[in-house]
Amino acid sequence: MTDTAQAPATGPLARLSDQFWRRPRLLLVLLLALPLLWLGLIYIGSLAALLAQSFFSIDEFSGLINREVTLRTYGELLRPANFDIILRTVLMAAAVTIAAAIIAFPIAYYAARHARGRMKAAFYLAVMLPLWSSYLVKVYAWKLILAKEGILTWAVEGLGASTILNAILALPVIGGNSLSVSYIGTFLVFLYVWLPFMILPLQASLERVPGNLLEASDDLGATPGQTFRHVILPLAMPGLIAGSIFTFSLTLGDYIIPQIVGNSSRFIGMAVYQHQGTAGNIPLAAAFAVVPIVIMGLYLWMARRRGAFDAL
Amino acid sequence: MPLATPLAVEFDNVTRHFGPAGAPVRAVDGVSVGITEGCFFAMLGPSGSGKTTCLRLISGFERPTSGHIRIFGQNSEAIPPNRRPVNTVFQDYALFPHLTVRDNVAYGPRMAGVDRRTRHAAAEEMLALVKLSGYGDRKPAALSGGQRQRVALARALVNRPRVLLLDEPLGALDLKLREAMQEELKSLQQSLGITFVFVTHDQGEALSMADRVAVFNDGKIVQEGTPQDIYERPRTRFVADFVGSANVLSPELSARAGGPARWTSLRGEAVALTAPGAGRITGTVRSLRYMGAVTRVTVATPGGDLTATVPAALPLPAQGATVGLHWPADALHEMEGGA
Ligand SMILES: Nc1ncnc2c1ncn2[C@@H]1O[C@H](COP(=O)(O)OP(=O)(O)O)[C@@H](O)[C@H]1O
Ligand SMILES: [Mg+2]
Numbered sequence: 001m002t003d004t005a006q007a008p009a010t011g012p013l014a015r016l017s018d019q020f021w022r023r024p025r026l027l028l029v030l031l032l033a034l035p036l037l038w039l040g041l042i043y044i045g046s047l048a049a050l051l052a053q054s055f056f057s058i059d060e061f062s063g064l065i066n067r068e069v070t071l072r073t074y075g076e077l078l079r080p081a082n083f084d085i086i087l088r089t090v091l092m093a094a095a096v097t098i099a100a101a102i103i104a105f106p107i108a109y110y111a112a113r114h115a116r117g118r119m120k121a122a123f124y125l126a127v128m129l130p131l132w133s134s135y136l137v138k139v140y141a142w143k144l145i146l147a148k149e150g151i152l153t154w155a156v157e158g159l160g161a162s163t164i165l166n167a168i169l170a171l172p173v174i175g176g177n178s179l180s181v182s183y184i185g186t187f188l189v190f191l192y193v194w195l196p197f198m199i200l201p202l203q204a205s206l207e208r209v210p211g212n213l214l215e216a217s218d219d220l221g222a223t224p225g226q227t228f229r230h231v232i233l234p235l236a237m238p239g240l241i242a243g244s245i246f247t248f249s250l251t252l253g254d255y256i257i258p259q260i261v262g263n264s265s266r267f268i269g270m271a272v273y274q275h276q277g278t279a280g281n282i283p284l285a286a287a288f289a290v291v292p293i294v295i296m297g298l299y300l301w302m303a304r305r306r307g308a309f310d311a312l
Numbered sequence: 313m314p315l316a317t318p319l320a321v322e323f324d325n326v327t328r329h330f331g332p333a334g335a336p337v338r339a340v341d342g343v344s345v346g347i348t349e350g351c352f353f354a355m356l357g358p359s360g361s362g363k364t365t366c367l368r369l370i371s372g373f374e375r376p377t378s379g380h381i382r383i384f385g386q387n388s389e390a391i392p393p394n395r396r397p398v399n400t401v402f403q404d405y406a407l408f409p410h411l412t413v414r415d416n417v418a419y420g421p422r423m424a425g426v427d428r429r430t431r432h433a434a435a436e437e438m439l440a441l442v443k444l445s446g447y448g449d450r451k452p453a454a455l456s457g458g459q460r461q462r463v464a465l466a467r468a469l470v471n472r473p474r475v476l477l478l479d480e481p482l483g484a485l486d487l488k489l490r491e492a493m494q495e496e497l498k499s500l501q502q503s504l505g506i507t508f509v510f511v512t513h514d515q516g517e518a519l520s521m522a523d524r525v526a527v528f529n530d531g532k533i534v535q536e537g538t539p540q541d542i543y544e545r546p547r548t549r550f551v552a553d554f555v556g557s558a559n560v561l562s563p564e565l566s567a568r569a570g571g572p573a574r575w576t577s578l579r580g581e582a583v584a585l586t587a588p589g590a591g592r593i594t595g596t597v598r599s600l601r602y603m604g605a606v607t608r609v610t611v612a613t614p615g616g617d618l619t620a621t622v623p624a625a626l627p628l629p630a631q632g633a634t635v636g637l638h639w640p641a642d643a644l645h646e647m648e649g650g651a
Contacts, residue, residue, distance in 0.1 A: 215373055216406040218393045220420040220471065230419075234410045
């Protein structure tokens with residue numbers, strides 16, 4: 001064995017690397033073990049625990065948890081007070097998602113198809129910059145901006161458009177004493193805070209639409225509007241869905257913004273927070289927490305049936 | 313002024329520059345050419361010579377920097393691509409990935425407001441024409457390269473364009489498929505009577521398929537004519553080199569072999585091998601390239617290399633042997649200029 005062509009493996013590291021080369025699956029298992037453990041036990045596990053809790057109920061007199069499987073807690077969700085919370089939250093999340101999609105689309109389209117070099121860098125900076133500052137700081141800043149004595153009222157007065165603002169504030173339900181204590185205010189802050197989560201996936205999906213498909217559509221006689229409807233929108237749909245999952249579920253789950261800006265009506269997140277904390281009704285909190293999961297599941301199932309993922 | 317054959321497309325001193333006005337890339341540089349209706353017109357040239365840009369000028373995706381393009385006599389400047397009587401088969405097909413093959417083909421009629429039944433029937437008819445009946449429900453991703461190419465063709469033809477633009481449509485196909493598609497395209501063009509403008513960098517493809525060929529170099533058309541013109545009477549050294557059919561003789565070599573002291577071209581088929589000293593010039597065999605029906609024998613002569621195309625029936629010299637080369641006096645074809 002003096003003149004072997006290949007050098008034998010020397011040292012434990014080299015032997016280990018040889019082992020991995022011979023058994024690629026071993027490497028895969030080792031690499032995935034930790035993340036899978038995390039995902040399986042901590043993440044799915046706690047979700048399952050949550051789900052299980054929602055099938056228990058609370059004894060109204062003793063306040064103790066009754067560990068018998070029942071649908072009573074879900075029944076409580078349908079009580080008008082609770083059902084209003086769900087409806088309010090879902091409507092808000094839907095409004096925020098639709099508005100975010102409408103605002104994000106032109107921005108994402110411009111960034112994906114027209115911006116180059118410095119403009120593109122500026123785009124990323126402008127979209128990401130708000131994410132660098134604390135969420136709480138941003139929300140309180142908005143409270144000040146929207147307050148009755150805030151800069152927005154001041155600016156609107158300066159422009160002589162107070163009548164418009166007052167007309168908006170006079171709207172039933174969504175209006176209020178000032179923007180900072182109205183649904184419109186809550187909506188604006190949600191929109192501002194979650195907008196980057198719509199722009200970024202949308203921009204990524206628009207960037208992947210090959211330019212020659214747009215030319216092909218044009219060549220085949222489509223007007224710009226038809227090209228948008230039949231080519232751009234379907235191909236951007238995965239990004240739109242991804243973005244709407246973010247904006248929709250983040251709004252569904254948030255419990256801070258409606259506490260700070262708005263007319264202090266409760267949203268699902270706040271209900272969960274209160275029921276698991278002060279009220280000590282863990283089963284009802286769990287049932288409330290299941291609602292967004294079910295809604296998102298339904299939403300994805302519908303999107304899939306409508307062919308939203310055909311372009312994937 | 314009545315014309316004998318109407319022009320489908322006419323380039324009138326068209327220029328298209330890209331980049332800064334100070335130092336522009338002259339993608340198309342003073343092109344004037346007429347493409348007659350019903351003609352199979354090939355644009356041939358090396359990559360970067362401006363062929364695609366010319367095609368995009370016809371389809372309307374590029375606008376001329378100067379000059380005019382007329383389509384069926386009409387100035388095209390003000391007409392957007394979606395309203396030109398022209399369709400394109402894109403180089404990489406550009407099929408819509410989210411639509412089935414049938415919906416891809418029916419896309420043009422759908423945009424024109426044709427109802428579903430009629431447009432699906434038209435799509436099926438076109439799919440049959442390109443021999444893809446039964447593939448309507450598939451997505452483009454589930455097709456081979458050759459099948460995608462046919463779908464792209466059907467998608468363009470279903471609109472009954474008066475001019476069909478094809479940008480290297482066979483470039484991505486393997487040799488056998490390419491040859492089959494060449495024949496199909498040619499017979500399709502003849503049976504439909506549509507004007508085809510076909511871009512390619514493959515001289516064999518251009519010569520075998522086209523009625524007329526324009527050879528491009530550096531954004532200019534260096535020669536336009538029938539395939540025979542281009543092949544037998546290349547006007548410049550560039551054409552002779554690019555079409556690759558002919559030997560190019562320097563003025564010295566031409567004069568030494570008894571021809572004019574000019575740049576000349578000489579087709580390999582016209583050159584016969586003789587005994588040393590018996591021909592117009594003598595040299596040593598540098599290489600032999602067996603090509604089946606013929607063998608290309610390259611002979612090093614004092615004035616440069618010459619290639620003779622020898623039919624398979626004739627005897628071949630050995631490599632390094634000394635041979636003579638002979639050709640008829642009228643086989644030598646004079647070319648323009650030094651370049
Ligand atoms: N949009 C463009 N911007 C800048 N330069 C371009 C553009 N399109 C084409 N060119 C340049 O024009 C020249 C001709 O290109 P093209 O028409 O694509 O040639 P071909 O199709 O013959 O390969 C090339 O040098 C190319 O780099
Ligand atoms: Mg090209």
